[in-house]
C-alpha cells in the first residue's frame with residue numbers, strides 16, 4: 001500500500017497581497033506529492049478566483065476531517081473569516097488578527113497531527129505592527145514563540161533538485177543561506193552576535209541539515225561580520241573576540257565549519273564548492289545573494305521548530321496583487337520542500 005501524500009496547511013497571508021491568488025494558481029495547476037489545504041477566508045478566495053478567471057472549486061473542511069488527494073482545480077479550505085472586506089493592494093489593519101489567526105490554525109493543526117507541515121504565503125509585517133502587535137517581526141519569531149522554543153534559524157534555500165525539471169529554471173546551483181540574526185535594525189546587529197547565540201544557531205543548523213535535509217555530515221561556511229572578516233582586528237573585532245572562538249569550540253564538538261570568511265568572496269563558486277549551507281551574520285548580508293541566485297525559485301525554512309514550516313522567498317507584492325501577474329514559482333518550491341521535509345518522518 002502506498003503512503004498518502006502529506007497534508008500541508010497553506011496560510012493565505014496578507015489578504016490584500018498576492019498570497020491568496022498564488023494559492024489559487026497552484027491549486028489550478030495541481031500539486032504533486034502533497035495534499036494542500038488553504039487556511040483563509042473562502043469568500044475572499046472565491047472572489048479572487050473569479051476576478052482572475054481561475055477555475056478552482058473550494059471545499060470547506062475542518063482540521064481533522066479527511067483531506068482528499070490533490071486534484072487540479074480543487075482546493076480544500078480550513079475557513080478563517082476576514083475581519084473586514086479586503087481589496088487587492090489595500091492594507092487594512094482590521095485584518096491583522098485574521099492573518100495571525102490563520103497562523104494559529106495552521107500551527108495547531110501541525111501540533112495536533114492534522115497537518116504534516118505548514119507553508120506560509122507572505123504577510124505584511126508593518127500593518128500587523130500598526131494594528132497593535134508592537135513586538136511582531138515576522139512568521140519566524142511568531143512560530144518560535146508559539147512553539148515555545150528559545151531559538152529558531154531562518155534559512156532560504158534554492159534547492160535545484162526540487163525544481164530543476166521545471167521549465168524556465170536558470171539558476172542551476174543549489175544554495176542554502178541561513179541567518180545568525182533575522183529582523184533586526186542594522187545598528188543592533190553587532191551586539192546581537194554573541195557566542196551563546198551563534199552556538200545555538202549553528203547547532204540548530206547542523207542538526208536540521210542532518211535531520212530535515214538528510215545530509216549526513218553537513219559542511220557549513222560562516223561569514224565574518226565586518227569587511228574582510230575584520231582584517232585581523234583592524235576593521236572590527238567581532239571575528240577575533242566572538243566568531244572565531246565560537247567556531248573553534250563547535251569544531252571540537254564535531255561540527256564541520258569553515259570561517260569566519262569574508263562574505264564578499266565566500267559567495268563565489270570556488271568557495272561554495274562542497275558547502276551545504278552558508279551562515280550569514282545578518283539578513284542583508286546573505287539574502288541578496290540568495291535572491292540573485294534564485295528569486296522566485298527558492299523557499300524560506302524555519303529550522304529548530306517542532307514542526308515543518310516553509311514559506312515563499314518574497315513578500316506581499318502589493319503592487320501586483322489582483323493582477324494575476326505574480327509568479328507562483330517560489331510557492332511551488334516551498335510546497336515541494338515542505339512535502340520533502342515532512343516525508344523524512346515525524347518531528348521531535
Ligand SMILES: NC(=O)C1=CN([C@@H]2O[C@H](COP(=O)(O)OP(=O)(O)OC[C@H]3O[C@@H](n4cnc5c(N)ncnc54)[C@H](O)[C@@H]3O)[C@@H](O)[C@H]2O)C=CC1
Nearest residue numbers: 121122123124125126311312314315316317319320326327
Ligand atoms: N514570508 C513573508 O511573510 C515575507 C513577508 N515580507 C513582507 O512583504 C512586505 C513587502 O516587502 P517588499 O520588501 O516590498 O518585498 P516584495 O517581495 O513584496 O516585493 C519586492 C519586489 O518583488 C516583486 N515580487 C515579489 N513577489 C513576486 C512574485 N511572486 N512574482 C513576481 N514579482 C514579485 C514585487 O512586485 C516587488 O517589485 C513587507 O511587509 C515585508 O515584511 C517580505 C518577505 C517575506
Ligand SMILES: NCC(=O)COP(=O)(O)O
Nearest residue numbers: 137138139140141300311
Ligand atoms: N526576508 C525574509 C522574511 O522577511 C521572512 O520573514 P518571516 O515572516 O518568514 O519571518
